Amino acid sequence: MVQALNAALARAMAEDERVLVLGEDVGIDGGVFRVTDGLLDRFGAGRVRDTPLAETAIAGLSVGVAAQGFRPVAEIQFMGFIHSAVDQLVCHASRLRWRTRGRLTCPLVVRAPYGGGIHAIEHHSESTEAMFAHVPGLRVVIPSSPARAYGLLLAAIRDPDPVLFLEPKRIYRALKEEVPDNGAAAPLDSCFQLRDGDDLTLVAWGAMLVETLAAAERLAAEGVTADVLDVATLSPLDMGTILRSVEKTGRCVIVHEAPLTAGFGAEIAARLVEHGLLSLRAPVKRVTGYDTVPPLPRLEHLYMPSTARVLAAARETLAYS
Amino acid sequence: MVQALNAALARAMAEDERVLVLGEDVGIDGGVFRVTDGLLDRFGAGRVRDTPLAETAIAGLSVGVAAQGFRPVAEIQFMGFIHSAVDQLVCHASRLRWRTRGRLTCPLVVRAPYGGGIHAIEHHSESTEAMFAHVPGLRVVIPSSPARAYGLLLAAIRDPDPVLFLEPKRIYRALKEEVPDNGAAAPLDSCFQLRDGDDLTLVAWGAMLVETLAAAERLAAEGVTADVLDVATLSPLDMGTILRSVEKTGRCVIVHEAPLTAGFGAEIAARLVEHGLLSLRAPVKRVTGYDTVPPLPRLEHLYMPSTARVLAAARETLAYS
Amino acid sequence: MVVAVTTVASFEIEYRRYLDPSGRPERSLPAFARDRDALVSLYRALVLTRAFDAKAIALQRTGRLGTYPSCLGQEAVAVGLGDAMAPDDVLLPYAREQGAQFLRGVALTELFLYWGGDERGSDFRRAREDFPICVPVASHAPHAVGVALAFQLRNERRVAVCVSGDGATSKGDFYEALNVAGAWRLPVVFVVTNNQWAISLPRSAQTAAATLAQKAIAAGFAGGQVDGNDVIAVRDAVHRALSHARDGAGPHLIEALTYRLSDHTTADNASRYRDDESVGGHWREDPIARLRAHLTAAHGWTKDEEEATLASCAAEVERAAEEYLATPPQPPEAVFDYLYESLPADLAGQRAAAAEAQAAAARSDDG
Amino acid sequence: MVVAVTTVASFEIEYRRYLDPSGRPERSLPAFARDRDALVSLYRALVLTRAFDAKAIALQRTGRLGTYPSCLGQEAVAVGLGDAMAPDDVLLPYAREQGAQFLRGVALTELFLYWGGDERGSDFRRAREDFPICVPVASHAPHAVGVALAFQLRNERRVAVCVSGDGATSKGDFYEALNVAGAWRLPVVFVVTNNQWAISLPRSAQTAAATLAQKAIAAGFAGGQVDGNDVIAVRDAVHRALSHARDGAGPHLIEALTYRLSDHTTADNASRYRDDESVGGHWREDPIARLRAHLTAAHGWTKDEEEATLASCAAEVERAAEEYLATPPQPPEAVFDYLYESLPADLAGQRAAAAEAQAAAARSDDG
């Protein structure tokens, strides 16, 4: 995925000179995960800028330069450090067009690696996507494969409004796949269907698709087929695809790594009961992180939703009648 | 409600000298809404401190002084300005006990007036409670009457862990009621049942109880009776009371002022479908603010959930079968 | 005991003023200030600003405007900096820069609309690149850095001007913005309007720093103080800072010393935290009286000219107020539009539902 | 043209050093530094810290420790400040203050546990009031202000010591903390370990400020520089700042100049952004060699003493490493406990479900 993201950034910078990349260590170091590797050499220190250590300024100056017509792609080194940028995202980036009735706009992309499972140190495993999906005017996009990472990042950069682009760092290098650098953007308003089935709908995003697809595999071996949907664009949400799937299957399990309470899975479940109650043949289950802090590495495995937990929830849902 | 909050603060400061009040203009000015009026004269500039204009510092120094055994009650002047404090609440206040295995703790209360409907200027009408209800370790409490404001604030101050205490400013002065200053705290782990009924469950918190109770009144006149539940303590959530009510009524409408998507109503609806599907006789409806920025005063009324919208949703739900 | 010490850096903060409170020049005036017409136009801008301010308060008191922040007594800061800026510079105001915004081309009607609760008040017909008023204190400082970065990247001789208050200097985003501006040597000028108060907190309690100008030292560039009630000094200082920035020499910070004669806003009651006598004393520093005295003494400003100026400003304000009051609110759809360039499907559904809800409310009497 | 200017404030930044890089005193040493035992204990603390550091890296390389931030070359900053602090002062470390934490009573085993991914590593058996390592850069600076406020409110002669890096000085929370500390004249000392790098960003790109010590000027108190590789200078400067704060004279900032000889962490590869030659040159400033040279020349430090010191430190580190490796992980319930004083009902449900899930996983092979 790292290479796909790097290719998308290079492509975007090559085809549109208004695109800038900025953040901590994005220059000569190429980003701590190497997502911006080589961009400095290719596009120069004007357009690829190492910033001082200041997330509020990173987000805030990005709003300013975006209002001037540039298309900044700002990196927050880890999602655990995005909180200092929240004020700028909520009060300004997401509202500039609204506040000025379209006079000033904010074509900004904020990238951040997120999620756990890599035995990281404290504050390096958070997934707080739900907090941002609650912010009107801010798109929240999360890829789950190299190809989708490439297409969605291009789409996010070309989008005229602010996008929070969250990169599931656990699968930065896990999934390898050839991604043609063809400049083709993916849609920012629809789920991706990763598997077709009739008995169950599994909904997830980001790295959790690994456990979710594994569970679907396992179920298939048992003759149970599942739709597997990658939400990908949490906000605005493509609920239509999810509703149609559940209309077919009548059963749904939602999987995310973030804590349960007020996680984004709640929004999907809430819309299912509001708009799809009749098609529900079983309770909508959520398999998520617990309402706790992500533990440090020694106990982290107890926190991360596992294939086993997804399977258990799926079986409960299937058994229900 | 302002007087009740003021009485609770005075009571807490009088009975426990570890309690401090700090924030912008909380001293001689008594707070821009007068919630801290008179505390400076009574308890002195040591314990009632006007801070420089710096929300990050307000939250952060409160964590430090709390770790030393004090019980700071910090005011964020408006919820629209709480974002600069998010980093301290998420990374530190909510985790200090966890991180140190109980060695250091954070008995902190952060108070903030929230919500719209008072024709305020920009950034003075936000309700982002859902973002905080997603933070493990942080309690989120919202009173809806002077009496509950008094009891819940006392409970929040006495609680050994961090509490975000959100005050619905629209009803700061609206509802008048005599509140005995008896030092009795309200529970931090249960909903309040404000009306008893059999046909419908109406769930709300904060100022939205005004429209919700008005709708219940109206329905009662038509012979339809509703349970009206004030969630009050969003996190941790008392789902049991809500489930029991819906078991009885089979129908539920959730009302909140915050935008729909990823609002806290979603969590309640999601738990209803996960744990109460069988009792649901109609889709769970949410009557909320729209997924937009709160408009400036001239159009604000179009955004705020109205009694009419609550009634319409209730009637749809009741008509469903 | 001898101690191992060497001095590795030293800094100074300077203060500038041309006219004393009585309007008498203390020093030879800068070139522009020897031109009667230039001074007269500055004077008119000050008078217009105060007339607008008075009208806004009157409208608020009669329920026809929302909460409003008066700039009474601080007009010279905004007028001086607004006059010094080039048209294609970009202004990032806080909230009391009415005088600067008018000089930039923002219509009086637009500011009435904004404070009247209508987003269109920030859709300036002129000054298209200027930022709207910024309510979250100091959060616009990083925006100024971004705007300046755009100028630097395009090699334009333009400057971003960020105005904030004394309270704003305590905020982390203010400091982060200064630091990045210094590190990248960006064309941005930070003007701090030190009106001695942040609502109820006096400047002395905001920071232990002897001056607010020295905040710039932490960011590695120069800052200076100016008498903010001497419009000539303000204009001169801002003009120097702008030229300096235009020449690629980087940012500058100007602390303009003035006094907030009004309540913090129409929602505030300053008598709770400061006594009126002490406030009254500051009228002796009134920037308008000061310039008028100088105009009269040095340029034969006449009673007729004075009255004509007051009258024309009053008339201009009245016209704007009437235009504002005659402006119908935006259509209901405006609640959903302008958030995204094109309305996402998900929001389109809410837009429709909202229209339906209104229709229903209109039919019934529940609303 | 004469310009109306008066100087209203001026500031100076001083630099202190006692031992030159070769260990030769440049000035008469402070009292404590003339005592052989005092110097020997400082020396042992430096050696122990470096031995711990080497072991931690070895454990990480062999998969027995998590990502670890080396303090190679910076040991004198932590050891000097840790030695200067009184036991009941409170330390708020960043991450490279191993040497200070050990002197404060934090067990080597505890730091191994922490970097090994076990929360119990922050449950210090001694130094109970000290803060844990702070990963979000500069976010602990406001905590130090709060701790100092507690001391001031209780009229205690204690001081909070906040340590951060050069990169941290660019953050708003760092500045807000300084400003409040200055405004309230709190007993807090900010030590900035300027190791010239913030991961790949050199100090020169972090800020245009000539020194990091001058960050304090913006907050209205004094700051100074010290040679961070001269443990005597560090201890002396911190001791002065602490006495000053204890006497109610308010905060102070110390910029300790040193150099990060290691990669940023074991996850970093510094050769991507700096060349090894330039790094190698900094070994000439090695704080340990410097003190050893002085001990040898001035106090007849012998080869035997040197070897005994190295051996005892190595043994102490080995014992701690073994204890760490022999420590079983916390029980699974630890994922839910310690978040609240008493487990809320809502979380109790999840705790039970988790136990069930594990049991299931244990039964099946799905996990």
Ligand SMILES: Cc1ncc(C[n+]2csc(CCOP(=O)(O)OP(=O)(O)O)c2C)c(N)n1
């Ligand atoms: C981040 C933030 N916190 C609090 C407020 C509430 N508030 C509005 S103006 C103000 C005081 C601002 O003082 P100053 O910066 O000196 O500007 P002045 O109003 O005096 O011109 C405060 C606290 C706000 N608007 N933004």
Ligand SMILES: Cc1ncc(C[n+]2csc(CCOP(=O)(O)OP(=O)(O)O)c2C)c(N)n1
């Ligand atoms: C708020 C925040 N942003 C980013 C990071 C990632 N990060 C960890 S250490 C570091 C550099 C810190 O540099 P400095 O303050 O000089 O301390 P040093 O590591 O050099 O000792 C960065 C960017 C972080 N931990 N916290």
Ligand SMILES: [Mg+2]
């Ligand atoms: Mg002010």
Ligand SMILES: [Mg+2]
């Ligand atoms: Mg460093």
